Amino acid sequence: MxxxxxxxxxxxxxxxxxxxxxxxxxxxxxxxxxxxxxxxxxxxxxxxxxxxxxxxxxxxxxxxxxxxxxxxxxxxxxxxxxxxxxxxxxxxxxxxxxxxxxRAPYRAERDRRMPARERERLGALESLPRRTEAQEVELLTLAWFTDHADPERGRARAARDAGRRRPVxxxxxxxxxxxxxxxxxxxxxxxxxxxxxxxxxxxxxxxxxxxxxxxxxxxxxxxxxxxxxxxxxxxxxxxxxxxxxxxxxxxxxxxxxxxxxxxxxxxxxxxx
The missing domain is CATH 3.40.50.1820 (Alpha/Beta hydrolase fold, catalytic domain)
Structure with a gap:
């Protein structure tokens, strides 16, 4: 396999x-x-x-x-x-x-699961020409936590994975x-x-x-x-x-x- x-x-x-x-x-x-x-x-x-x-x-x-x-x-x-x-x-x-x-329904559902302030923050991080290590981890956490069924546990899992699935x-x-x-x-x-x-x-x-x-x-x-x-x-x-x-x-x-x-x-x- x-x-x-x-x-x-x-x-x-x-x-x-x-x-x-x-x-x-x-x-x-x-x-x-x-x-x-x-x-x-x-x-x-x-x-x-x-x-x-x-x-x-x-x-x-x-x-x-x-x-x-x-x-x-x-x-x-x-x-x-x-x-x-x-x-x-x-x-x-x-x-x-x-x-x-x-892609359109995916983005709509992701936005529905994400508070407005975090959507704005994610967009701001994505637009940066360069990001610090902390900003990169924050971006990945925001981008990934909505992938999970349970948003709170998903946030913790996304933060963990943002630190170890690196570098992108x-x-x-x-x-x-x-x-x-x-x-x-x-x-x-x-x-x-x-x-x-x-x-x-x-x-x-x-x-x-x-x-x-x-x-x-x-x-x-x-x-x-x-x-x-x-x-x-x-x-x-x-x-x-x-x-x-x-x-x-x-x-x-x-x-x-x-x-x-x-x-x-x-x-x-x-x-x-």
Whole structure:
């Protein structure tokens, strides 16, 4: 299993997911180029990031690969399948990819969850040409706390993550964002449907400010199931860890069964 973190421009933050399934199969995580421990100077492209994933899978010697993408990581997983059909044996798309006109309802819901003074403060911080360390943490906290179902706990989680998911590669974020707008997945959904493995699912947090209706429409277009996690937002493993653990294990076990691969070791205490 390969975990693909979001951003773009953030270092890997999916360490809490790996132990949920590490007894079933090897789990790989990596910092995308230009983030965390993966330094990079130069231009970013979606093609380069897809090639990075392909080269890593080859390096790891993975005969069968199960992809789990979160947020922007779902876009990366989808584009990998387009470029390398048949290479992934199963794909779980968690809280993305969002296609169609989803940004306006997302911003409206985010603004509804955020007091007016904080909306003004967020806008002021975003407009600064340079930010101090404290201002960067404040900006990320404001930008992220509305992603959670519980706003108060979400604020604490966002403040914690704003301090440790650093530094943000804003240059990479801008370049890949522009690349995605120039080559949107929206225009390639029929092709993507043909390239996705049989075992492909979408998973959404019901309380994600990004419209779950957009993921429901995508699921219909791709003819894949959508699993909705109650009382969870954009990072559902933080607010519904038991539900996510159960689903990840079921998903991976089914994928292993379809490929005729046995789990790496006995599975203790998971109710099976």
């Amino acid at each position: 390969v975990l693909l973190h979001g951003g773009p421009g953030l270092p890997d933050y999916l360490g809490e997911l790996a132990p949920m399934v590490a007894d079933l199969a090897p789990v790989y995580r990596y910092d995308q180029r230009g983030t965390g421990a993966s330094p990079w100077e130069g231009r970013h492209s979606l093609e380069r990031h897809v090639d990075d994933l392909a080269e890593l899978v080859e390096h790891w010697g993975a005969a069968e690969v199960v992809l789990v993408g979160h947020s922007y990581g779902t876009d990366l997983a989808a584009r990998f399948c387009l470029a390398h059909p048949g290479r992934a044996s199963a794909v779980l798309l968690m809280c993305g990819p969002f296609v169609g006109d989803w 590669n804003w240059f990479m974020n801008a370049e890949l964002g522009a690349a995605a707008r120039a080559d949107p997945l929206d225009a390639r959904l029929d092709e993507l449907r043909a390239c996705l493995p049989q075992r492909t699912e979408l998973l959404a947090g019901v309380a994600d400010p990004r419209p779950v209706s957009a993921l429901a429409a995508l699921a219909r277009r791709l003819d894949i199931p959508l699993i909705a996690i109650e009382a969870a937002g954009h990072e559902p493993w933080l607010e519904a860890p038991a539900a996510i653990r159960t689903h990840l294990r079921t998903f991976l076990r089914t994928a292993l069964a379809q490929t005729g691969t046995a789990p790496a070791s006995p599975v203790p205490g998971d109710g099976s």
